[in-house]
Amino acid sequence: MAKKIGAKLQNNKLIWKGVFIVAVSAYFIPTVNLMGAGCVNEVGERVKSLGGKKALIITDAGLAKIGIADKVKEIIEGSGLEAVVFDGAEPNPTDNNVDAGFKVWQDEKCDAIVSLGGGSSHDCAKGVGLLAANGGKIHDYEGVDQSTNPMVPLVAVNTTAGTASEMTRFCIITDTSRKVKMAIVDWRVTPALSINDPELMAGMPPALTAATGMDALTHAVEAYVSIAATPLTDSAALMAIELIAKYLPAAVANGTNMEAREKMAYAQFLGGMAFNNASLGYVHAMAHQLGGFYNLPHGVCNAILLPHVEQFNLIACPERFKDIAVALGENVEGLSTNDAAQVAIDSIKRLSVSVGIPAGLTELGVKEGDLKIMAENAKKDACQLTNPRLATLEEVIEIFKKAL
Secondary structure: OHHHHOOEEEOOEEEEOOEEEEEOOOOOOOOEEEEOOOHHHHHHHHHHHOOOOEEEEEOOHHHHHOOHHHHHHHHHHOOOOEEEEEOOOOOOOEHHHHHHHHHHHHHHOOOEEEEEEOHHHHHHHHHHHHHHHHOOOHHHHOEEOOOOOOOOOEEEEEOOOOOOHHHOOEEEEEEOOOOEEEEEEOHHHOOOEEEEOHHHOOOOOHHHHHHHHHHHHHHHHHHHHOOOOOHHHHHHHHHHHHHHHHHHHHHHHOOOOHHHHHHHHHHHHHHHHHHHHHOOOHHHHHHHHHHHHHOOOHHHHHHHHHHHHHHHHHHHOHHHHHHHHHHOOOOOOOOOHHHHHHHHHHHHHHHHHHOOOOOOHHHHOOOHHHHHHHHHHHOOOHHHHHOOOOOOHHHHHHHHHHHO
16 A cells, blocks of 8 residues: 555654655564463473474573573473573673574574573574574674564573563674674564563572663653554553562562562563564663673663653653653642653652662763764664654763763
């Protein structure tokens, strides 16, 4: 239809001769999603149901060291399948990690992938899957929907409550030559099946719980104020914000609080449902540069940037920020829309402090002299396209400065 009338899709809207015609939205999610204590025990049968006979488990060295990878391997083998472990997914996974994982895939003649861990493991696995299905180099797939072949069977077993990469079409890989995080957004990398077992999350230390939880909050907030938001993404985003405000402090305080762990598993999944379909904004566009340039933890960068970016965005959609304040549990009765919107920003700051997030980027070693190049790269990042307020290069640099 668009081609026939000479229209084009822009930010999920059909545009013809500069006039908005009709919104076109798509909703991406894995076909099957398992939630609840003990559901990891289904991983073998689920791989088998996808036609897998030999699974490559892609994880990180930490999970391999404490025996989680071996546990999953045993479950898979207990279903009569073969499995091999690749534990080379580093925090902020790189093109080199993807290449190493793909070599194991080829050498071991695997036919299915099980990602095990948080965002780093899932993203590395998606990268390996892209090469297994399409060939070439991971750099070929930077951007939106650059692959052409169906993904190999991918089951994502999640161990953190933050990134939601186990259920999204996003794959973030660091280009080591450019020191830039490549944003690969491709519906074909969406896992066929996700597994969120809160028992696997109970061992997360408080700092990691806080960072991943604030990452989930960032997903929900950015999706809710995104120019591509829909009623479907709005409902998921607001519920995610409500659950995070209530249960993240409890999960940080006591990692064995299984109610808090389970609710945070749902919260991060809801945040993923929101941003996977409404996309994100300048928080992620800027955090990607910090991760690529300094190899900093993604969740912490998001948490530090979030109130500063949203303060900048406030004038674009104050009504939406008023909704966020309410979801965060704040009483805004009697306040003007703008004052209620400001309450949301202040509430985010207090939550961040309460769970121990560093006060600024300076504590992470970020230097003012690097801000310009990172701001330039942030303006090229796909995530900035759906930010509710346009930003000049100078304004992005200024937001970075305020977050130092």
